Amino acid sequence: MKSVTVIGASLAGLYAARALRAQGYDGRLTIVGEEAHPPYDRPPLSKDFLTAPSGEGSSAAEDAEDRLALTDAEELTALDADWLLGTRATGLDLRHRAVRLDTGRTLTTDGLVLATGAAPLRLPGPAPAGSYTLRTLDDARALRAELTRGPVRVVVIGGGFLGAEAASSCAALGHRVTVVEAAPVPLARQLGAEIAQLCATLHADHGVTLLTGTRVRALRTAGDRATADDEATAADRVTAVELTDGRLLPADVVLTAIGVRPHTDWLDGSGLPLGDGIRCDAGCATPVPEIVAAGDVAEVAGVRAEHWTSATEQAATAVHNLLAGRTVRTHRALPYFWSDQYGVRIQFAGHRAPGDTPRIIEGSPDDRSFLARYERAGRPTAVLAVNRPRPFQRHRRELARAGVPASAG
Numbered sequence: 001m002k003s004v005t006v007i008g009a010s011l012a013g014l015y016a017a018r019a020l021r022a023q024g025y026d027g028r029l030t031i032v033g034e035e036a037h038p039p040y041d042r043p044p045l046s047k048d049f050l051t052a053p054s055g056e057g058s059s060a061a062e063d064a065e066d067r068l069a070l071t072d073a074e075e076l077t078a079l080d081a082d083w084l085l086g087t088r089a090t091g092l093d094l095r096h097r098a099v100r101l102d103t104g105r106t107l108t109t110d111g112l113v114l115a116t117g118a119a120p121l122r123l124p125g126p127a128p129a130g131s132y133t134l135r136t137l138d139d140a141r142a143l144r145a146e147l148t149r150g151p152v153r154v155v156v157i158g159g160g161f162l163g164a165e166a167a168s169s170c171a172a173l174g175h176r177v178t179v180v181e182a183a184p185v186p187l188a189r190q191l192g193a194e195i196a197q198l199c200a201t202l203h204a205d206h207g208v209t210l211l212t213g214t215r216v217r218a219l220r221t222a223g224d225r226a227t228a229d230d231e232a233t234a235a236d237r238v239t240a241v242e243l244t245d246g247r248l249l250p251a252d253v254v255l256t257a258i259g260v261r262p263h264t265d266w267l268d269g270s271g272l273p274l275g276d277g278i279r280c281d282a283g284c285a286t287p288v289p290e291i292v293a294a295g296d297v298a299e300v301a302g303v304r305a306e307h308w309t310s311a312t313e314q315a316a317t318a319v320h321n322l323l324a325g326r327t328v329r330t331h332r333a334l335p336y337f338w339s340d341q342y343g344v345r346i347q348f349a350g351h352r353a354p355g356d357t358p359r360i361i362e363g364s365p366d367d368r369s370f371l372a373r374y375e376r377a378g379r380p381t382a383v384l385a386v387n388r389p390r391p392f393q394r395h396r397r398e399l400a401r402a403g404v405p406a407s408a409g
């Protein structure tokens with residue numbers, strides 16, 4: 001293989017580039033990224049970065065941005081890659097293995113790593129001023145600038161990990177925060193209702209109002225027109241969030257955190273199989289062995305993960321198989337993610353299925369410090385810790401060693 005092109009210059013893309021060089025690939029390497037920034041880390045964007053002081057020329061703000069960097073000049077030299085940043089891939093010609101770029105250029109390549117991640121879902125209608133999503137550094141800069149102007153009323157739409165972390169950061173900054181969640185209990189799908197309920201108590205502990213079982217009908221703006229109305233313009237400023245149960249929540253700032261969709265639009269019609277992401281086998285390979293995928297955009301053996309660790313591990317597996325020309329290694333790592341909110345670290349590893357029984361085996365939910373093990377037919381399937389990092393790692397290792405029983409279906 002003489003040339004490999006990586007599409008997506010973020011976490012999975014960088015780890016794929018590292019893996020290519022580490023696994024001995026010495027051909028031409030091109031990395032295409034839509035964002036103008038060199039690879040940076042997203043997890044801090046909803047956490048420390050949001051609470052760091054903002055402001056043009058502020059050294060604290062610059063430090064916060066510096067800490068996001070995933071790579072440095074020395075590594076960039078060692079990777080010996082052509083970086084096409086601020087450049088979007090717009091189409092793929094499978095037969096000629098050619099990637100069309102928004103600059104008008106077409107790149108032909110022997111191997112292709114697809115690492116285009118995911119984009120936030122948005123509410124229908126135009127987004128009025130004061131309403132945000134949080135995925136990129138530019139999103140985080142804009143939201144932080146708004147939040148550091150003084151105490152405001154913030155409504156976070158969506159009580160998942162991102163919403164909870166952002167709510168926690170807003171509360172730490174002294175804002176009045178309400179979280180709106182459509183499900184009866186946030187995170188119940190990921191953690192099961194019982195444990196999710198325990199995690200949800202963190203909101204109330206920190207003075208954040210959590211409204212569950214209700215959806216957003218529309219964002220209201222200064223002219224008191226719903227933004228779903230065709231006449232509304234994005235220049236209008238958000239003033240309230242209208243819920244489907246009729247309640248109107250006054251809001252100066254709204255963050256929509258209702259999930260993501262994989263960045264696959266540019267592959268429509270290419271012939272690559274697309275489902276909930278780019279469909280790959282267990283080795284992150286598409287049906288075309290010279291094309292592999294990794295990270296939030298990849299549906300690996302039917303599962304699309306949206307976790308930092310999966311993106312890095314999949315990149316190494318994908319590259320291994322790309323260089324081998326067929327799937328010789330599969331991605332078997334135990335799924336793992338963490339979330340930092342309200343001064344607490346939540347960690348989860350394993351394959352929980354609905355019906356698995358959680359048991360608290362250490363600590364106490366009352367102390368906001370406990371470790372729960374999920375079990376199926378008496379065998380552990382997953383582990384969750386709230387503020388118990390050391391025992392968590394031990395249980396995670398044991399779970400990885402023992403393997404997780406097949407899902408009851």
Ligand SMILES: Cc1cc2nc3c(=O)[nH]c(=O)nc-3n(C[C@H](O)[C@H](O)[C@H](O)COP(=O)(O)OP(=O)(O)OC[C@H]3O[C@@H](n4cnc5c(N)ncnc54)[C@H](O)[C@@H]3O)c2cc1C
Nearest residue numbers: 008010011012034042043088089116117295296306307308
């Ligand atoms: C605010 C925030 C907090 C998070 N916190 C945690 C956490 O605490 N724990 C955890 O486990 N995970 C967390 N995550 C998830 C984690 O960051 C992601 O799983 C990870 O970023 C996925 O990496 P990726 O490279 O697959 O995708 P991304 O990071 O989304 O990168 C994809 C890149 O591809 C680019 N791209 C898209 N389309 C194109 C195109 N057509 N052409 C060129 N470039 C393109 C995008 O602009 C982007 O730069 C968080 C994510 C966010 C947004």
